[in-house]
Amino acid sequence: MGSRYPFPAYPNGWFRIAYSREFEVGDVAPLFYFGRDLVLFRDEAGAPHLLDAHCRHLGAHLGYGGRVEGSGLRCPFHNWCWDGDGRCIDIPYAQRIPSRARMRSWPVLERNGIIFVWYHARGEPPSFELPELTQIGDPDWSPLEIRRWRVRARWIDMNENAVDQVHFRYVHGTKTTPVTETEVDGHILRCRSRMKLATPRGTVDGGIDTTDFGPGFQTVHLTGIVETIMVNTSTPIDEEFTDTSFAYTVNTSGDKKAALGVGNAIIKDLEKQMSEDIPIWENKKYYAQPLLCDGDGAFGVYRSWWRQFFSEEDLEAAQRAE
Ligand code: FES
Ligand SMILES: [Fe+2]
Structure with a gap:
């Protein structure tokens, strides 16, 4: 089937994945954007992180039953724990963490009451910034x-x-x-x-x-x-x-x-x-x-x-x- 559009579906840029006020410390959410499964979590220090959804171990979706623990997200299947950079930081029953235990982590930015992901078709780092809107959160302005x-x-x-x-x-x-x-x-x-x-x-x-x-x-x-x-x-x-x-x-x-x-x-x-x-x-x-x-x-x-x-x-x- 031909596409209705003569250009690719996913441009490079910053994209909203959540509103800050709807995503609290310890929250975990399964997301689906850019044609792929993703998992968003907010660690105990308050920082949001976005990873590919499926655990590198045996493929569980971390958005369904994953739990925030410190700076990481613990998989519901065999309890491996992944940090926001996609590194495995704990396997409770193993002597050694396999060196290839890495998951894809996506650049995120929280600004203007919104959590954004940087998408780039070739995985390149962000090439521009988003502005700060001083009106958002200002008491002289109504809540979003x-x-x-x-x-x-x-x-x-x-x-x-x-x-x-x-x-x-x-x-x-x-x-x-x-x-x-x-x-x-x-x-x-x-x-x-x-x-x-x-x-x-x-x-x-x-x-x-x-x-x-x-x-x-x-x-x-x-x-x-x-x-x-x-x-x-x-x-x-x-x-x-x-x-x-x-x-x-x-x-x-x-x-x-x-x-x-x-x-x-x-x-x-x-x-x-x-x-x-x-x-x-x-x-x-x-x-x-x-x-x-x-x-x-x-x-x-x-x-x-x-x-x-x-x-x-x-x-x-x-x-x-x-
Ligand atoms: S599938 Fe995640 S720990 Fe096994
Ligand atoms: Fe219109």
């Missing part, structure tokens, strides 16, 4: 409001929405907001939109600044009525499905009640928009060469930007397979 969807589409379909000004009118019934500026800065892509917003107190200047930090982490900064930060993260599950999530925080330093009201309205609107977008994403085909007209958004910027997250050989192989 989190929503998730499992979507049969790829991350690019969702991120590309930012520049698809026309679909806002026809899919969501809202006014079109042309993206006024786009800027590529290595792994970062910025899109700025400016507009006039009608309020009961007259017209105010509004803004939507969308920034992509690689393929897995996108922030949207809304200004004008109530300042809002939205964090959009999409993690590939397999070749077909993506685990996508939006999380919001609103600035409550002014009229707190009004700000939370606006926050709730944004969440409602977001849920409505997702229900409108998802059937389109799940059934569309991604054209490498779409037929665009002069009123369309700046798709070209996105599409030349994302190539850097794949190796040229992998891109060519995917194109040949199409």
